[in-house]
Amino acid sequence: MSSAPQLLADIGGTNARFALRDTSGEISTIHTLAVAAYPEFTAAVHAYLDACGNPPVRHAAIAIANPVQGDQIRMTNHDWSFSIEASRRQLGLDTLLIVNDFTALSMAVPHLNPSDYRQIGGGQPQPQAVIGLVGPGTGLGAGGLVHMAHGWQALASEGGHVAFAASDDREAALLEYCRRQHSHVSAERLISGPGIETIFQGLQVMHGKQPLVMSTPDIVQHALTADDALCRETLDCFCAMLGTFAANLAVTLGARGGIFIGGGVVPRLGAYFDQSPFRSRFENKGRFTAYMQAIPTNLITASYPALVGVAALLDAALRRA
Missing domain, CATH: 3.30.420.40 (ATPase, nucleotide binding domain)
Incomplete structure (x- = not known):
């Protein structure tokens, strides 16, 4: 050097x-x-x-x-x-x-200390198995890590731009809300910092409420500290969607080494995220539920x-x- x-x-x-x-x-x-x-x-x-x-x-x-x-x-x-x-x-x-x-x-994952992330559900990772990464921030990042003879190899991905997949009637209604504005509704459109605002706006329409413009930081604050029902529903919906997206990545990659969550949004949710719908949605894979239950999900807490x-x-x- x-x-x-x-x-x-x-x-x-x-x-x-x-x-x-x-x-x-x-x-x-x-x-x-x-x-x-x-x-x-x-x-x-x-x-x-x-x-x-x-x-x-x-x-x-x-x-x-x-x-x-x-x-x-x-x-x-x-x-x-x-x-x-x-x-x-x-x-x-x-x-x-x-x-x-x-x-x-x-490539940072192999260098993380146990104090640099927090496990949220799942069992123990299988040694040298594929690892997946997701990260909602301004956009939605996705990636993977594969162990090769020379060490770990990162998989470059733009997986955040895959088509958004609705998992229940509420998400289907939000998808339809977005389709009225965009010809292609990506996962990133909803599972990101700006996506939280989109979810909030869509839920207002679904509930017949007067349109109110609120920023993502304000939505998060009102959900966590002001007991605002619509803001809390927005966060619950966001975390469930992230759980589905992470699960889809896990089964696609066979990520039995675990899923790591980065990005700028989730760490700001604090202890709420651990009890949010994220993990239950992650495990909800029908015949593959037991397979998903064994995969650990880890929130990266390193700065x-x-x-x-x-x-x-x-x-x-x-x-x-």
């Missing part, structure tokens, strides 16, 4: 988290920047490095909430668009590695897990080089 620090980042549709990694492997100087405050990717990088006194960074690895195919990046949930190679030259870097954010989160994963991916890239 070079004596110069490495630049790490985890960029979502709302926030970009930057950090430096020193020669001992310690990740520090973590700053969170609002992506909307910067016209382009390189402007946010320069702002972070300026705040750190412009250290002599040579290698950088960026996790981004977007498909990564080829040189050109166009963010799905924000308007940043850039060339990886042009950005590398503009920033004066030897290496600029750009990876999908859930690829990075997946910046994607930075750990993207650091591991950068190490691997530099070894190959």
Whole structure:
């Protein structure tokens, strides 16, 4: 490893988290920047490095909430668009590695300590079995981790954009509500931070209530502290939908190593999530109920897990080089 620090980042549709990694492997100087405050990717990088006194960074690895195919990046949930190679030259870097954010989160899992996540139901994971990941935030991330001869291999995925599957009459009505506005209703449309607002709006229509605009943070707060029935129903519905989505990923991957839950939304739900409809919906798979009951689901509680994963991916890239 070079004596110069490495630049790490985890960029979502709302926030970009930057950090430096020193020669001992310690990740520090973590700053969170609002992506909307910067016209382009390189402007946010320069702002972070300026705040750190412009250290002599040579290698950088960026996790981004977007498909990564080829040189050109166009963010799905924000308007940043850039060339990886042009950005590398503009920033004066030897290496600029750009990876999908859930690829990075997946690679973090083998490095997590038991104190970095909380198990919510299920049994013990099978050693070296496939692991699945889901994460509702500004969008809905999905990914997997497969053990190979050389170690763990992350599976890049855009599974949050699969078609939403309704599991009961209420969800079918919410799906129909969304279909009146969108030709394709993805899982992300409802199982995400903005999706909580969509669920709330749809439930108001279903219950014949006067339309009330409320943000996701306010919905969560009213559900957990103000005993607001409609806000609580919104959260119950969201958690049940997430349970179905996680279960579908588990049976698709055969994820007997467990499902890990990341993203920015679920950790904010606190102890409520443990008792929410999530786990009961996760296990509700008919003839496969016993199969699902054995699979552990784990909520990642570490503050910046994607930075750990993207650091591991950068190490691997530099070894190959």
